[in-house]
Amino acid sequence: MAETINFLIMDGKKVPFEPGQTILEAGRAAGVDIPTLCHMKQCRPTGACRVCLVEIKGARSLVTACTMPAAPGLEVQTAGERVIAARRLVIELLLASGRHDCVTCESNGQCLLQDLAYRYQVEGVRFPRPGQYPLTESFNPLIIRDFSKCILCGRCVQACNEIQVNQAISYGYRGSRSKIVAKGDLPLEQSDCVFCGECLRVCPVGALVEKKAKGRGRSWELTKVRTTCTYCGVGCQMHLHVKNGRIIKVTGVEEAEPNRGSLCVKGRFGFEFVHSEERLTAPLIREGEEFRQVSWKEALEFTAEKFKEIKQTYGPDSLAALTSARAANEENYLMQKLVRAGFGTNNIDHCARL
Ligand code: SF4
Numbered sequence: 001m002a003e004t005i006n007f008l009i010m011d012g013k014k015v016p017f018e019p020g021q022t023i024l025e026a027g028r029a030a031g032v033d034i035p036t037l038c039h040m041k042q043c044r045p046t047g048a049c050r051v052c053l054v055e056i057k058g059a060r061s062l063v064t065a066c067t068m069p070a071a072p073g074l075e076v077q078t079a080g081e082r083v084i085a086a087r088r089l090v091i092e093l094l095l096a097s098g099r100h101d102c103v104t105c106e107s108n109g110q111c112l113l114q115d116l117a118y119r120y121q122v123e124g125v126r127f128p129r130p131g132q133y134p135l136t137e138s139f140n141p142l143i144i145r146d147f148s149k150c151i152l153c154g155r156c157v158q159a160c161n162e163i164q165v166n167q168a169i170s171y172g173y174r175g176s177r178s179k180i181v182a183k184g185d186l187p188l189e190q191s192d193c194v195f196c197g198e199c200l201r202v203c204p205v206g207a208l209v210e211k212k213a214k215g216r217g218r219s220w221e222l223t224k225v226r227t228t229c230t231y232c233g234v235g236c237q238m239h240l241h242v243k244n245g246r247i248i249k250v251t252g253v254e255e256a257e258p259n260r261g262s263l264c265v266k267g268r269f270g271f272e273f274v275h276s277e278e279r280l281t282a283p284l285i286r287e288g289e290e291f292r293q294v295s296w297k298e299a300l301e302f303t304a305e306k307f308k309e310i311k312q313t314y315g316p317d318s319l320a321a322l323t324s325a326r327a328a329n330e331e332n333y334l335m336q337k338l339v340r341a342g343f344g345t346n347n348i349d350h351c352a353r354l
């Protein structure tokens with residue numbers, strides 16, 4: 001039996017949709033640009049920011065496209081006058097809710113709220129701003145929480161609870177006192193937070209800031225270099241953000257397997273060893289109490305000779321190797337190949353701490 005294709009009408013055009021899709025999903029699949037601030041495609045929609053308002057023919061009020069299921073024959077306007085006016089008002093209210101001084105903000109140039117204010121030309125804010133905000137939290141060495149820029153979109157809460165399943169943060173208080181809290185409003189380091197930085201990754205504005213990167217370079221000054229995390233064998237894909245030969249921060253590569261933008265605390269924040277003065281950058285051969293720096297060619301030939309000597313004198317089982325869970329799968333595979341096929345022994349194991 002032929003599959004039935006459902007259509008709705010979006011801005012006068014027929015747009016197909018699959019059962020269960022929302023107006024936002026159907027629109028985006030058809031290339032219709034409906035803006036959002038709170039929506040994350042791997043999480044359930046909340047309609048918290050109300051930027052994705054659209055007009056449905058026959059409905060009294062505008063609806064949020066991220067929560068409204070698509071239905072056959074529905075007539076949707078995504079960019080009519082009423083919709084644009086409503087979006088401008090929502091953006092203005094969000095700007096009025098906080099201290100949005102973009103010039104000094106760490107997110108300047110990579111902020112979704114700033115982009116929307118520009119796109120919809122929201123130039124002034126007619127509403128009174130709150131007199132005070134919860135104090136900025138910057139006790140821990142990794143994440144600064146600037147509540148004066150938080151638009152309460154809830155993305156961090158969803159990322160923590162639904163993507164990382166850490167359950168460390170939630171909405172707290174009510175009305176104008178609402179804020180994102182960790183364990184009954186404690187500093188992050190006293191909560192269940194594991195500092196994976198997923199909240200930092202998804203925050204659309206400058207409310208969550210990477211402490212080590214603050215003031216060290218604007219987004220447009222940093223060069224992105226793609227690489228693979230060296231901390232374990234999972235092989236997370238990451239971007240190093242580099243300025244003047246120094247790593248300023250690390251982010252996960254969006255839409256790339258296996259991590260799809262997520263990282264753990266080590267991958268995201270543990271990069272300073274790269275620039276350590278104590279790091280060995282060339283092989284050393286020990287001669288008595290001294291170490292002599294040698295080329296890789298000499299080091300490899302020397303090591304191979306020693307292995308051969310031990311094997312000939314004491315037999316293959318006198319040799320063994322410990323690999324590491326921190327090495328890539330490919331490196332561990334090559335090591336067992338060397339031990340089994342080269343040394344001729346099965347003495348191969350791994351040590352998680354190497
Ligand atoms: S969070 Fe965005 S809108 Fe607010 S000050 Fe920073 S850049 Fe500007």
Ligand code: SF4
Nearest residue numbers: 160193194196197199
């Ligand atoms: S750093 Fe990770 S665990 Fe901590 S609040 Fe953010 S998402 Fe949750």
Ligand code: SF4
Nearest residue numbers: 150151153154156203
């Ligand atoms: S901290 Fe960022 S992600 Fe979390 S609610 Fe505030 S603006 Fe949204």
